[in-house]
Each structure stands twice: as structure tokens, then as C-alpha cells.
Amino acid sequence: MKKGSMPTMKDVAQEAGVSLGTVSKVFNGIPVGKMYQQQVQEAAARLGYRLNRYARGLKSGKTLTVALILPSLQTQFFSTLAQKICESLRERERQMLLFIAQPGMESEQDCMRRAVEHQVDGVIAVTYSDDLRKNSQVRLVTIDRLIAPDVPCVSSDNYGGGQMAAQKLIELGCKRLLGVHIACAASSEPDKRIDGFCFACRSAGVEFSVCVDNQQQGEQIISFLEQRLRDGTPDFDGIFCSNDDLAYRVGSVLREHGVKVPEQVQIIGYDGVKKFEGRDLFCSTMIQPVKEMADTAVDLVLNSDGTSPSILACLPVSYMAGGTTKDSVQP
Amino acid sequence: MKKGSMPTMKDVAQEAGVSLGTVSKVFNGIPVGKMYQQQVQEAAARLGYRLNRYARGLKSGKTLTVALILPSLQTQFFSTLAQKICESLRERERQMLLFIAQPGMESEQDCMRRAVEHQVDGVIAVTYSDDLRKNSQVRLVTIDRLIAPDVPCVSSDNYGGGQMAAQKLIELGCKRLLGVHIACAASSEPDKRIDGFCFACRSAGVEFSVCVDNQQQGEQIISFLEQRLRDGTPDFDGIFCSNDDLAYRVGSVLREHGVKVPEQVQIIGYDGVKKFEGRDLFCSTMIQPVKEMADTAVDLVLNSDGTSPSILACLPVSYMAGGTTKDSVQP
DNA sequence: TTGTAAGCGTTATCAC
């Protein structure tokens, strides 16, 4: 063993007085004589031997590594998702290579290229590109966006969640509903939140209107709102916002205009964003089952044998009061 | 080239009619005949060749990969740090392997072991262990915690930030200050925030008291606070909280007891935590220069030639009003 | 069972 560099299996073999192959077997759980087993393990410990996964990966073709491609870690949903996926991978003895893609699909493609070069066993991505798999036939699973018939997608039950939100508002006494949504450039699963909301309103025969913003900044929604508030008396008493950020902004606008929340207008958001690490929500909301989504994505990316039964995994959301509905405990 | 698997340099060499060595040179920017250069690139494009970094890493000993070990991604400071470090690494053509360590040092050691096995070129860690480098002589840089004389540490100027907070409160008219801090099990750089606060108070000759909670949950601080509020009139008019979460909780307690913030009591936190992706702060606060911290950590882990001039890099923080001080714009 | 040896895809050291 050349000093200065790490010991290899060869060194361990020499130290233990066995052959290289035997050492390899020990570290792979392949049965080997009790004596040899022990000798090898002792020798390895004595030398401070560390398995070189690059050598193993090169030989075996499996690297036990999965790439996660995200647009950001600032949004709480994304950071939680990243953490849960990381934990889920660790439970399966996998490592996570994290890529933050800049807006624009060149960056996403670039992340994909690097992930492939790094021989990842699979990729989980929140993507806005049409199809990330340029030439590479990597195993791919997306979150919240269906990009191809052979790429499994994991999301929360956006449609069902939108429905539940509407039903909840109605149950809480709202008579005139409003649904607001910001659509991103590429259409994605979360767009169904507002569809589910509309469906439930119609089914219940309740008066409702909807405002969908395509400009991505939500300005349309804010001005739409201010327009309907001009006389100080809103012509609605319940709002479903397709995410908590939007709900927060909508709530601020309402309060600025002197509208009492939840007394005059009740608001339900979507995501389940918490303040700090605590339990405090920003608003009453539909909570996404992030851990389950992470587990599902990881299972799919590791085990999908091509014959996945369902291409879109929709996981159930749950409602929780968070101060912007009348069922919230009053401070 | 065996079909089904990815083309290798050998395949490219054959396709281009050159030798393997020449192909390697092309992909390493080593000068090669103009004609050959082009032939190789065309052949590679035609075959959809992808560099195998596992083979390169095995041979060269450098993997262009850095591990980041964090206790969580839920705290906004950590998620922002992770994102900035990821971006910083990308700018330097590096990849990031992310590890979330469970509380307790076995998990941290485990992350370290896996990072070493994966042949990372270095590790950046937010750690509570005494010394992560068990046997391995990995290049290590810590965040917010000095663990050994030869391990560089990056942090914000915690002491200076605490000082500035006190000075700011005094400047804003506070006469009787209070400093509160939650110390984690292992002493770390952020503990200096409260020291800087005390120093500035003493220097200014201002009346002040301090409450440090060692139980990690902040219960001590809350009850300390409630005790001093029992009669409804607080005997302090300015509080420095060593992080924004604490500032938020303290603010809630004060308001619950009918104390007006910032009219009666002004509060300054530390971190610069934002609501959603927006600009809204939870409180007036000392903002940490996360991007600069990330860049510094990455530079150190990649370039530290052992002869680092400063072992502790303290980056300057900045104050920003966020509603819990009188200099905040009133809504 | 255990040892031997041929690669895995690259880089790097040689002669040519």
C-alpha cells in the first residue's frame, strides 16, 4: 500500500493473508469461511479501509446514487420534498445528488447531462421542460408534471384537494365563492386544483367565480381582487387560493382594504406551509403528503420495471384550519 | 459497442478512426490535430457519447463532487445555504451530494463515511460532533462551528451582529434592553451573538439583562418573559433575539399579553428569514450574507492548501427593519 | 469455499 493514499482491498487482502476475491466477497455479503470473514474484517479495521464506490460503480454499473433536480429550495414545498426524498433514499442506502436548475430548459438539460455523466441510477425532477431525456435513457420520475406516457409522475391529489377546499368553504357557511390560481408557463398537475374547485362549486350549486393568472406574478389576481373590493364590500365570502403564498398575499390585500378575515371572507390555501419549523400555518390550507410523495417517487425511480401500473400517482391531501377560516381556534 | 449500454471512448475512437488516447485528449482539452479534433467530436455527437465520470474519477482520484452535511432543510437558513452552496459548486463545475443527518453524532459520522466512500473531493458540514474526521483525512469545512484548529469554519460575524443589534435598539430609543438566546448542546459560533449584544450594551452604559436557554426548546425564555410581564408593564423596551424564530415567538408572547410591538417593545432578530419567497421579513433582523458564506465555504473546501491564513471566516451581517422596530414603514 | 484473472471506462506514460 502506497502511503498517503487510502488502503484498497488489495491491501486488506495482503494484511489478512487472503486473496482479493475473498475480501470482495466479505464486503458484498457473499458467504465465506468464518475464519476468513473475521480476519478480513479485522484487517480492514486495522487499516481503516474504506470501500471505493467509484471503483464498484464502474465495475457494477450501479452507483446507488439518485439525482434530484429542483427549480429552487426556497419554496417550502421544495425544501421539504428534498429533505424527505433524501431521507427516503438514505433508508434505501442511496445517496442524493442535488441539482438546482435555473429557470429555462437549457439549465434543466444541463443538470440532466451532469446527472447522466455521474452515472446516477435514476432522476427525480420537478421540471418545466417538455422532456428531460434528451438522448439518455435514464430512469426518470417527475413531480407534479406529466411529461410523457412512459415517465411516472407523483403529485398530490390536486383535483380532489381543490374539491375538498370548496366543500369545506361551503360547509363553513360561504355562499359566494372565488377561486384564484397562478398558472405557470407549462401546464402542470397543480392546475387541476382550480378545476376541482370549480367542479365542487358546480356540484353544490353554489355561486362562484374564478380568476386564473397566466403572467406568473399574480398581478392580475391582485387587481381583479381590488376591483371587486372597491366599494369596501366584497361580493364573495370565501376564497380558494391554489397555494399558500397566494393565500397569504390575498389575505394581506383583503385586510389592507379593511376586509375582516375570516369574519367577512374565509380563505383556504394549498400546500401546508409552516412558519419556521413550528406548527403555525400561514392560512387554512390543504396539506400535501410530502413524505408519502417522496417515498413514492423514490420507489418508482428505483423499482419501476417499466411496467408501472399507474403512470400518475395522486396522493391524498388533508385539510387543516390555520386562522383564515371560521373553524380556526381563536387566539 | 455492445448495444443497450452507453457508448464509450473506445466506440468513439473506432467511429472516428482514431485511437482511444486521442479521444481522451479531446475531452480533456489536450491539443490534438485539428482534423482529429473535429472527427472525434462528430463521432461523439453521432453516437451520443457521454463521459463516464465514474471511470474518470477512479483513474484520476478527483470526482468533482462535494458533500454537504446538514441537520435539516426545514430551517430557512439551511435551505438557503444549501441552494447557494449548490449554485456556487455548479459555477465551479462541481456536483453536490446532499446528506441530512439525524440528530446525534452517529448519523453525522455515517454521512461522513458515505461521503468518503463516494470519493468526494471535500465536505462542507453544519455539525454538532466534536470532530467529523474519524480516520479519513477528507478536506473539511464547517459552518458556524469551530471543531479543530486545522478545519476552517465559515460563519457570519455573530459577535458584530449582536453588537449592531444592541446599537440599533439603543439608536431607536430603547433604554432598557433584554437579550435572549437558545444555546444548543455543543457550543458554537452563534453563541457569540449574545456576547456581542452584551458587550455593546455595556459599552453604551445601557441597562440590560440576558436570558440564555440551555434546554434547547426556549421554554425557559418564554417563562422568563411571562414573569417579567405579569403586571402588564414590561420592564424593558427592546429585545434582541438570537434568531428570527425566537423573535417571532417572543413577539407572539408579548402581543398575547397585550404588549404593543414595536410601540412599547422593539424586537430585533437574527438570520433574515423571509415569508415565502418574498421580501417580507418576520421581524426586524440581522441578515446573514448567505451567498457569500456559501462562496467562501466552497472556495475553502476546494482550494484550502492547508495553509489557510484565517481559520475562521466571519462575514459581515446587515440590519433590516421588518416591522418589529420603530424604523419600520408602518402599514 | 478460495484464488486467479479478465475486464469496467478512463487517464497517463511511454515509444513511435
Added chain:
DNA sequence: GTGATAACGCTTACAA
């Protein structure tokens, strides 16, 4: 400048 060829540390037939 270019092309063979020997590693890098490991897995895995296959031989003993």
C-alpha cells in the same frame, strides 16, 4: 502529435 498499453479499485466468472 499519435497510438499502444498499463494502471485505477473493484466485481465476477471460472478454475483450482
